[in-house]
């Protein structure tokens with residue numbers, strides 16, 4: 001039997017003011033590092049020849065769904081795809097449908113601050129390739145400051161920032177805009193958009209849809225807004241935003257948002273009992289902003305089950321067979337800093353391991369309706 005592996009290397013639970021100041025300092029030095037790395041660099045790629053599209057938007061807005069739609073659409077362009085996840089395991093990279101694509105995952109921190117150095121290095125590597133991609137698509141973490149990502153990309157002379165597409169979840173828009181922890185970041189993300197994609201309108205009635213459209217129009221006056229049903233935005237729209245972004249003449253502002261959020265990652269090889277896990281997922285506090293995972297459930301041993309939670313809505317979705325890959329469960333929880341009770345979560349998840357109590361009969365996996 002394999003020993004369960006656990007990853008608890010995420011940010012500390014408590015928000016220490018010194019630690020917060022240190023993170024802000026790191027964020028700023030990340031950008032300075034990016035600028036210094038670029039000084040006097042000459043790349044194989046000609047100046048401003050690599051179009052970069054940034055897919056941004058708050059936790060759970062539907063960025064990966066939109067990216068997946070783009071990757072399966074036959075647009076004929078060779079894409080380099082960068083996927084950034086705030087947690088220490090990159091669930092989004094697992095959920096990107098075409099694994100054979102040229103995909104790079106940026107893990108364990110947000111690419112606009114904590115792992116800004118990794119983003120810088122990755123963009124340098126791409127610009128130095130012998131075979132250059134036709135375009136680069138970066139899926140930012142759900143807590144990334146859109147403008148900061150744009151500024152880091154612009155320090156690389158080979159990049160031409162095609163624009164920032166910000167995905168906005170129509171169902172949670174009012175809640176998030178007023179959220180004391182996330183509201184400011186959420187509104188800043190939207191304000192930095194060159195194009196907004198309003199998602200999940202199908203979950204609302206007509207009045208709700210109108211209210212969400214009207215609110216967004218007031219936030220991004222004069223900017224285009226498209227409606228994305230199941231992430232469907234045509235490739236020529238996503239890859240052809242055509243924004244004119246120029247390198248900033250003043251140093252970028254420091255982003256200090258990373259310490260506002262906290263994540264907890266859990267990985268285990270033993271199959272989990274889907275029923276017990278369902279009870280745990282139903283009992284999670286509403287303060288939890290986001291959870292996602294790829295699960296190895298006793299009820300579905302041959303294939304992955306994808307777990308998604310946005311706001312209070314959650315679902316299990318059957319996904320690809322494990323094939324040659326060793327089945328294992330990986331889950332990431334994201335919430336306001338200090339609001340994630342790691343030990344309680346860990347104890348709860350451990351109790352869902354099928355080998356803890358296998359006297360209990362397993363049932364067919366119920367599919368929770370959206």
Ligand SMILES: [Zn+2]
Pocket residue numbers: 110111112113114143144145255257258
């Ligand atoms: Zn960041």
